[in-house]
C-alpha cells in the first residue's frame with residue numbers, strides 16, 4: 001500500500017514504540033544470553049493447576065466462556081478477594097475476566113476515558129501504561145517516585161491533579177521499583193482522588209510477592225474507595241502462568257458494564273479451560289502464598305548479593321520480582337548502550353531504565369533485572385556478571 005496524502009498508519013500507533021522489554025527477550029534469544037529482562041518464570045507452574053487445565057479440556061470446556069468470565073472463576077475471585085482483603089464484591093455485576101491483566105487495564109481505560117481526560121501515572125512506570133493512555137485517548141501526567149525508597153513528593157502529586165483528571169494508575173507492589181505503597185501514601189492518593197472525583201485504577205498483580213514484612217493493601221479497601229477503584233489482577237505472576245492470559249477487572253456495577261462491553265468487542269473472552277483452572281488456583285490455601293513470597297525472598301537476596309559483587313548499586317525491592325540498579329560505576333554513556341553490552345558481550349539480558357520513563361534521560365543511569373528465575377539461571381547469570389569490569 002502506497003503512502004499518499006493520507007497517512008497509511010494510525011497517528012496513535014505512531015506515538016509509541018514496540019515493547020522494549022519484549023524486544024530484550026528476542027535479543028536474549030539471538031545472543032544466547034541469560035534472560036533477566038522479561039518477568040516470566042522459567043520454572044514450572046504448580047502441578048495441580050496444570051492438571052486442572054488438562055481436565056477442563058478433557059471435560060470439553062472448549063467453547064466460548066461467558067464473555068465476562070466463567071462463573072466458577074468469578075466466584076473464586078469473589079471468595080479470594082473477601083478472604084485475603086476483606087472486600088465483598090458481586091461476582092455477577094462487578095467482575096470482568098479478560099485476556100490477562102494487560103487487557104483488563106486497556107478495557108478499563110477505554111471504558112472510562114473521554115477525549116481530553118488526564119491520568120496520573122507514577123514514574124518510573126510499567127511500560128504498558130504509556131501506550132494504554134495513548135490508545136484510550138488519555139493524556140498522562142507523570143509524578144516521580146524518588147530512589148532509594150521511591151517515595152513521592154506530596155506537592156508534586158497535588159499539582160498533577162487538575163479538573164481534567166479522570167484517574168490515577170497505581171501499581172503496588174510496583175514494577176519496576178519494588179515499592180509497596182504504605183497505607184499513609186494510599187490515603188493521600190485516596191483523598192486526592194475523592195476531591196477530584198477521579199478513579200484509581202490499581203494494578204495488584206504482584207499482591208502476593210512481598211518481602212521484609214511488607215503488607216499489600218488493596219485501594220478498594222480504603223474508606224470511600226470501593227466504588228471509585230478499578231482493581232486489576234490476574235493469574236500470571238501468582239501462579240507462574242504468564243502464557244495463559246487470564247486476568248480480571250473488579251469495579252462497581254456501572255463501570256463493570258462499560259468494561260464488559262469494551263472487553264466483549266476487543267477479545268470476546270479469555271481461554272475457557274484456563275479459566276476453569278484459574279477457579280481451582282484461586283482456592284489455594286494461604287500457605288501457598290506464604291511459600292511463594294519466601295521462594296522469591298531467597299531469589300531476591302541472591303540477586304542483590306550477586307549484583308552488588310558485580311558493581312551495581314541496587315535499590316532493594318520490598319515486593320514484586322525486579323531489582324532496579326544504578327549503573328553509574330560502569331562508565332557507560334547511557335542505559336541502552338550498557339544493556340546492549342550486557343546482552344552481547346556478557347550474555348545477560350536486562351531492561352534499559354529509559355523504557356520506564358517519559359523522558360528517556362531520566363532512566364539513563366538505570367537498568368532493571370528480574371529474578372523470577374530458577375537458581376540455575378540466576379547462578380549462570382552470576383557467573384557471567386563476575387566477568388564484568390567496572391569503570
Ligand SMILES: Cc1ncc(COP(=O)(O)O)c(C=O)c1O
Pocket residue numbers: 039099100101102103126171175203205233234235236242245246247
Ligand atoms: C505491573 C504489571 N502489570 C501487568 C502485567 C501483565 O500481566 P498479564 O500477564 O496479566 O497481562 C505485568 C507483567 O509484567 C506487570 O508487571
